[in-house]
Amino acid sequence: MKSKSKPKIWRRILLIIIIFLWYRFLFWSITLDSKVTVQAWDNFQIFADSLSKSEQFRIKFYLFFNQDEVNLSKIQVWNYYFSWSYSPSSFLSIVQAWPQTNYSRYTVLEWRSIYDIDADLTKKWFIQAWEYIAFVTDSTYISKYITRYDFLAQAWYISSLEWFLYPDTYNIDVEKGYIDQLVYLQLQAFKNKVRNKIYNQLGFFPYDFYKLISLASVVEKEERNPNNKTTVAWILLNRIKVWMRIDADITLCYGYQMPYESCTPSFIASKISDSNNPYNTRWNAKFVPQPISNPSFDTIDATLNYTDTDYMFYLHDSSGNIHYGKTLDQHNQNKRNYL
Numbered sequence: 001m002k003s004k005s006k007p008k009i010w011r012r013i014l015l016i017i018i019i020f021l022w023y024r025f026l027f028w029s030i031t032l033d034s035k036v037t038v039q040a041w042d043n044f045q046i047f048a049d050s051l052s053k054s055e056q057f058r059i060k061f062y063l064f065f066n067q068d069e070v071n072l073s074k075i076q077v078w079n080y081y082f083s084w085s086y087s088p089s090s091f092l093s094i095v096q097a098w099p100q101t102n103y104s105r106y107t108v109l110e111w112r113s114i115y116d117i118d119a120d121l122t123k124k125w126f127i128q129a130w131e132y133i134a135f136v137t138d139s140t141y142i143s144k145y146i147t148r149y150d151f152l153a154q155a156w157y158i159s160s161l162e163w164f165l166y167p168d169t170y171n172i173d174v175e176k177g178y179i180d181q182l183v184y185l186q187l188q189a190f191k192n193k194v195r196n197k198i199y200n201q202l203g204f205f206p207y208d209f210y211k212l213i214s215l216a217s218v219v220e221k222e223e224r225n226p227n228n229k230t231t232v233a234w235i236l237l238n239r240i241k242v243w244m245r246i247d248a249d250i251t252l253c254y255g256y257q258m259p260y261e262s263c264t265p266s267f268i269a270s271k272i273s274d275s276n277n278p279y280n281t282r283w284n285a286k287f288v289p290q291p292i293s294n295p296s297f298d299t300i301d302a303t304l305n306y307t308d309t310d311y312m313f314y315l316h317d318s319s320g321n322i323h324y325g326k327t328l329d330q331h332n333q334n335k336r337n338y339l
Contacts, residue, residue, distance in 0.1 A: 030055050030091055032082035035102075044072040047095055050082070062088040071096065079175065103171040106182065110167040110296040111220055111260070114160065117294075119259040126178050133257075135179045136161040149187060151195045155210035163217050163291030166190040186294075194297050198304070215240075216303035217291035221250045221260070228322050229302035235311055235324075237303075244312075246281045254292040255279035315339065 034050050048056050063070055070092055080094065081102045106126070108117055118132040135141060137160045145161070146152045152164065166189040172181050198209075215236055223232040239246045253263035255277035275283045279292065295303075311324040313331035317338035325331035 030058075030088070031085045032091075034082050036080040036082070038075055038077050038080065040077050042077075043075060044095065046075075047080070059088050059091070062092070102174050104174050104178075105169060106172055107169040108165065108167040108186065108294065110299065111293050112167065113254060113260065113293045114162050114165065115254075115257055116259045116261070117165070119261075121178075126172075132179055132182075136165065136183060141183075145187060149191060149195075151191070151209065152187075158210070158290065160290060161187070163214065163294055164190045165294045166193060167294050167296055168193075194300055197297060198300075201301075213300055213303060214288065214291045216295045216300045217293040218246070218248055218251060218288065219303050220293050220295035220299045222248055223322065224320070225322070226298055226302065229299055230305060230307040231309055231311065231324070232314060232322075233303040233306040234309055235314055237306060238312060240287055243285055245283075245285050246287065248281050251288050251292055252277060252280045252282070254288070260293075 030051065032050065036047055036050055038046060048059065051059065063072075066089075072092075072095065075095065079102065082091075082094070086094070104126070106121075106124075112120070114133050114136050118127070118130060121127045121132055122129045139159070142152075142158065142161060146156055149164075152158070152161075161183065165183065165186040168186070168189050170182060170185045170189075172178055172185075215233060218236060219229055219233045222236075223229050236246050236248070249268050249272070250260070250263070252268055252271060252274075253260055255274075256263070256271070271277065272280070272282055274280055278284060278286075278289050281288065309324075310326045313325035313328070313334075314322055315325075315331070315334055315338065316322055321338075323334045323338055325334050
């Protein structure tokens with residue numbers, strides 16, 4: 001009995017191996033990371049050229065058994081991107097489908113300035129250094145956008161699109177100009193997520209919108225906790241009203257046209273006595289000449305709807321917790337207690 005069962009067992013094992021190899025041959029994934037550019041005179045062979053000899057054979061084998069389901073007679077002129085693992089079926093479905101645009105996802109964080117954005121885009125090889133800055137400070141481009149957006153028209157005197165470059169995640173078509181797409185999408189996002197919301201909230205668009213909300217760019221850099229932003233906004237605004245210096249160290253960095261990640265506490269300490277820097281709010285009683293970052297709507301809303309308090313001072317301890325003071329004596333006591 002045992003001698004008769006052995007051939008059956010081996011036949012089963014052999015059958016399993018054959019099925020596995022057959023499955024692997026037909027359906028095992030093809031890993032690709034390439035771009036195929038199709039010209040008007042090209043045919044399917046241009047896709048086959050991106051595959052290895054064994055992969056080409058598998059595709060042909062698959063096509064032989066699925067002739068009625070696959071039509072490769074019409075290949076679209078476009079750029080096809082492959083950056084995944086594909087079965088013969090999924091590979092051919094991409095070839096047959098209308099080609100998809102290759103998008104690059106890019107996120108602008110709410111605390112970033114134009115110098116931060118430019119440095120990050122350069123680091124990621126999307127642009128050459130200073131290209132983004134040059135674009136958003138170009139008077140020709142600014143004039144063009146002023147005619148299109150009312151929130152810019154009210155600030156016709158601006159020399160930069162700083163603060164209107166809304167922080168969000170954007171899909172950029174890599175086949176087209178990167179910077180003009182990004183700036184356009186940022187301005188559109190500002191219109192939809194800030195301008196329209198404020199207009200719906202107030203029923204009008206504030207005449208002094210640019211000057212008032214410039215304060216939001218400082219609040220964004222000074223306070224990360226959303227629960228404290230309305231109070232910080234009030235303190236800074238109240239200091240401006242009574243002609244006090246706002247004493248926000250971080251503003252100094254913007255005057256040196258540098259990314260904030262490079263503006264360390266030691267750098268600020270070395271430049272704190274520079275009276276020629278108009279963004280040095282520990283030296284100049286005037287407010288910053290223009291926004292210093294691109295804040296989120298939540299920060300803008302907190303600044304417009306500030307909390308009226310008796311506080312005139314605040315500081316952060318080493319853990320990032322905020323401590324308020326109504327008088328200079330209370331503020332000095334907080335320094336002794338928490339710094």
